[in-house]
Amino acid sequence: MEEPTPLRWSSALPVLNPSTITTKNLRGDKILLPQSALEQLLAAARSQSSATSNPWSTDADSAQQLPNPLTFRLTNPKNKNAVYAGIREFSAEEGTMGLSPWLTEALGIQEDEYVSAKEGTDTEQMELDGVHIKVEARQLPKGTYVRLRPLEAGYNPDDWKPLLERQLRENFTTLSKGSMLAVKGARGEEFKLLVDKVAPEGDGICVVDTDLEVDIEALDEEQARETLRRIMSAQKGADGSSTGGEIDVWKSVEGQVVEGEYVDYTLPSWNKSQPLAIELHTDEDDFALDLFITPKSSRQRALPREAVHVFGDFSPTVNGVKKIIISPTNVELEGAEQIAISVHGYKDPDATEEARTFQYTLRAKVDLPDEKAESNGTSNGTEEHSPDDEQCSNCLQYIPKRTMMLHENFCRRNNIVCPSCKTVFKKGSPEWEAHWHCDKDDAFGSSTASKAKHDDIFHMERHCPHCEFSTNSLPDLARHATSVCPGKLILCRFCHLEVPQEGDPFNPSPEVLMSGLTAHELADGTRTTECHLCDKIVRLKDMETHLKHHELDKVSRLTPPICHNVNCGRTKFGVGARGQVRQAPAEEQAGNDIGLCAICFGPLYVSMHDPEGKALRRRIERRYLGQLMSGCGKAHCGNEWCKTGRVNAGLEPKPSNTREVLPLVKPLLAQIKDVLYFCTDEGSQRGRKLAEMMASEGVWEVEWCIAAAEAEKGNLERMRDWLQAWAPTK
Template sequence: MNRQHAPFSKTLKCYELYDPNHYTDKIIAPQSLLSEIIEYFKSYNDRTKSADNTERNVSAVKARTKSKSSHQYQGTPLIRSSRKIHGAMDSDIDAADSKNVKNPLPRQETAKFTKNFSNFLDHEDDSALIPSPLTFSLSKHTPQTAKTSNQITAKSVCVGIKEFTSEESLVGIPKWIMQELGLKNEDTISLEYKKLPKGTFAQFFTIEPLKSNSNVDLRAIMESFMRKNLTTLSEGQTIQLNSENFECSLQVSRLEPANQVDIVDTDLSVDIEQPNLKNSFGSEPSTLSTDLSHINLVLDVEKSATVDSFKPLWLVFDFNSVKSNPSLELELVINNPSGDLDVFARKGLLLPSELNFEKCDVSGSLEEKSIIINKKDTNTEFGNFYSFAVYPYNTQHVSFTYILKPLIKENTPENSATTTEILEDGIKCKNCNQVIIKRSYLLHEATCYRNNAVCEMCNSVVLKKDLEAGNHTHCELCDFIGSSYEVEKHTHYFHEPVLCPDCPDIGGFLSFMDLSLHRSSSCPSKVIVCRFCHTFVKQGKLSTSPEDILEGFHEHESYCGSRTIQCEICKKNVQLKKIKIHAQTHQLAKQAQGMPFKLCSNTECRYVFDPSPKDPFKSNEYYGNNISGATKSRFYIDNCTSNPLNLCERCFVPLIVLESDPENKILMQRIVNALFRQLMYGCGKSYCMNNECATGNPSVKYSANEAAQHILPSVKSIIELVNNKKNQKAAHPLSLCIDYMCFKHRSVVDRIQDHLMNVSKKQNNSSSNGQSSRPMFSTEWISLAVTKCDLDYENSLKWLYKFAPTS
């Protein structure tokens, strides 16, 4: 049948969404568009469902007619629908249920199923009817008459929907799309729904690299950028990629499986050709020689430089270039400046400025500027880099020299007797309050009153020429003292209100220092290394979710962390930002689990067994039970056989008594015979290490009486254990020779125990807490791990750390 339906289309007026640094293909549509889309797809599904029912009815009638004409009645097909075929009797449906279906449902159950399914379709949520994502072909509206006369297809761009918050009959369109289609505000555009295939491969071509300040991971930047800003890709499309460390233009050269694809919730393989960069993707990108390039600092090397108001000096020091202890302090010193300079610093390969800095020297001194840094001021997320920027202050050009050197702290005496000693024959000067020798007092007094004066605000003695020249001026808002120029500059940076350019709504800040704290903490423009995509991005506004606020997530990390990954333990899909909490629940569950099994009472064996009738591997009594592909060995004896000795299956099978033995006399006889034969003749196994066996311990040479006397304590303790019927260990150990599989199992268990003991000793030695060393896991869990991993040493260790509780 013809299933073609008219595509959804809408004509609206457009306006420009202006954001010069934001490249996106998502538009803002009116709320009425959403309602119309819901109605369109609802009617579309109704028509499709009706057509499907009609086709099924016709096919069923044809099949019935064919079966009647062949005189071999087969019954009508099973119809799981609320509609019945006209003329189809209940007997026909019963026949179909019994003959055509391998596992038929009763007719009443079939009717119940179809009724519930029909109700589900009728009451299904409207949002489930809408495809996700919604993709449209956007083009400039052309009247139908013009289309017919020109026969020219209008240029179009595939777009997605950001939100339905625009005013009625208006749609907000990004600036680049407006330019691409030649649109202006209030122009009429056409939106037509277009279902695109999921993209599997995309090839990009670098057109024009604009900025590259550091070694960047272009693939990670592209993943984060496309996930947040793009819904579709089209061949020939030019993308403006913006990041804090990299800006370039990319062109889509090839797509699969079509020339226009949907890239939402899909695994997209990406290939990037970078002919304009020195290295291809995967190696270190080159640092382009642009005005924004930095200079690498070298310890104890002095250099000269010149800066102007349009080109600051950007210096970067790499702490990885020196082997230093964390407490080493370095000092950047600016010497002999020809004018006033300001020095700003921040961690990472990011250009500092008066709006973005962590440390600064903005003093009005014209002699020397300096900033002290420590390796603790940066971290590995920022590559252990630290950046400095030197700007001229109210000067066009400034020349100077700079050097980065280790900070040398001078030891100053705590007390100096000569500075506080009052001479016995001295006289205190009334002008400067100094104690002067009596014979020099008259000369000092004349000189002091002529050259010095006392400041009325701070009572300090200063030169009169400094007071007259304004070199001793007080800040009216704090205790700062300096020249009038220094006070003016101090007031500019520390007391003048300033607005954050990215947060105009929160009001002003009292000074640039307060602004810098805001820019490095809660400002949406603060540059962070995302914990999930590991790229340099602006953190965005603080999330409104209580969970995100507790975790300190802002807009970007809240969005980026909403992606899901599969938990390796429970195989559930968990959001990235909740994976730590999810892992903690597994850790708590692992530590809280009990021990539904015991170690075999045979001292030569290391297998575990389940003391209860049920199999622990078929229950959920221990945490690692859901490991896929694990070996599931049986560690218990059937209920029909009594195992009062707490032995594992391998050790107890040779002793099994099949006939009636309510008092366990036959069982005790077999145990005595096994112990006696071991001492007298040995087991004959070359790998035997049993000290209670003539083969494993050649020094054992007993006569019959001596052997009987030797095993007597073990036999008495076993009899006591069997008669008491208590689930406990015997007072005297039971040592029975084991088979080769038990020997291999024991060897791996002992090897893991030795390894864990050595790890525990190293940890105790490093902590020096004096505690005795012990393995991290009990022998029972080690035995279970070795069994689950088929005697594999490496995998057993991984299993232990993943599933077993620590002791």
């Protein structure tokens, strides 16, 4: 087939100031062109196709000849920088163009080289002030390969694939050789990569509707060594924080964490019918460690951090223990693949001394009811006291009455009780001197460091980095970050990438509330795909409902009529495309009164008038006699009413003379309307056995299994797929 003539169009346009086109949300390699550019492109397409086009075609047909996607080569005449771009809209002011920040940087356009929208109508002023970027329509080949090189050492994201897929799909139409690609990480970090090589060979490729193989290689050996050194250093736990890893409910793990750092663990499996307790034991200061937990599901993808977690404990330890109990009915466990646990070493933001290292023991276990009962009994003070005991009015302990006077004299002389929390301190002790109660809530502690931590966690103004939400409490910020925040990471059910959920947290759209989808999924779900069952074009977000209609259709489907030959693996009238099972013979297909398929009835067919079926009975009788006396001679035969079949199956042979065989055949002739025993071909016989074996599993009726065997030619795996798609279950 002859290659289409390349589209030829070019222009030189000044660049609008980015501040005037912020509403267009230009990202990646996208540009804005004026409406006149579209008209010129259409005219160029018509003029180039007029020589070869159909003389009866219309202008509307010619309009469809614009290439898709439209790509352009941009050149800055001042510094000769060139880059490829894709079109966003034809909505720029006449005589101007808009560029994304990425294109502006790639072309080396300075701040004083932009023009305003008002200057766009003043040609003389534009020639004096603005740089004119040359824009050429240039179609690029579909890319098959690209090699990227990190511009800095130490890049180590969890997975490059979703980051690159999201970046290219959302923001780029082309990749230009020698350009710099900035990729946003899942935690807000930025990775800068050089586009070093592309295939097919050239200076650019198109990345739309193509499978792109990507290699990421270091710029040089020194960078590779430095990256490896940083990765290994981060994994070492000798002098710094532990490396974390997987834990289980059978044993505890010991570790250490440096102030300001996190140690991440995952719990891959647990008893989901029992409450789960995560315990953190430490001998350090009661405020030194924090515990954060996030059940990882499609709706929660970020690692637990102080500002992003589902369950967290900032409170002081009680007897050296922090404990978070998660109920099995908690909605956050719904669909959880694993549980992410992080131990955080708290660091005062104003601290200047060297970071300390804290030791701890982490344990995950089932929270047994009897343990809770015992702990409740102890904490509620339900233990019985002797009638001879009396409570001290100062320290509130129970003391034997006979020693109460001595105890009270000593206690009042040496101890003091906080009137608010009833905690007993030694008079003049540092703990008593530093004891505090927050005037904004019920918190209290016994050190200046714990007071500083409380104020930092619960009374310091903080702003969400992804929206306008602000709060003075870290737990509130974490609750926002794991619920309605547009920057919350999810696993999109349509593009299968980790992406922000997007949307307006303060005014969510009704469709988001009603559908249960996030704003990103609503937008991504508008893409269409072909239903694998009926070939209809369906929106991705409607596919689940569409498939449920197929499930409802299956319930009302009629059972396939199968061939009455017990050795045959076919239906009476055949199976059509897309699971269609015929209930009556086709127009060109002759029927029969004994329930055989066309292939089994073929040897019995005679073109003669036989209204009472007597001739047919005689032919059936001769068929049975031939099978029992001579056999069919087929090595695959398993028919018990065939001499060959009985030999193959190792059964006792039946009589082989006419006088003894006739009495055996008579009962078979009496039931020819219900069942017949004819030899058949190997494929049909094998399909019947496979169908009966599959029906014995109790999921589908044997008639549907036979239809599946006929449709898929006895392929067992494809039979299962066919049944799941088209057959109702029992």
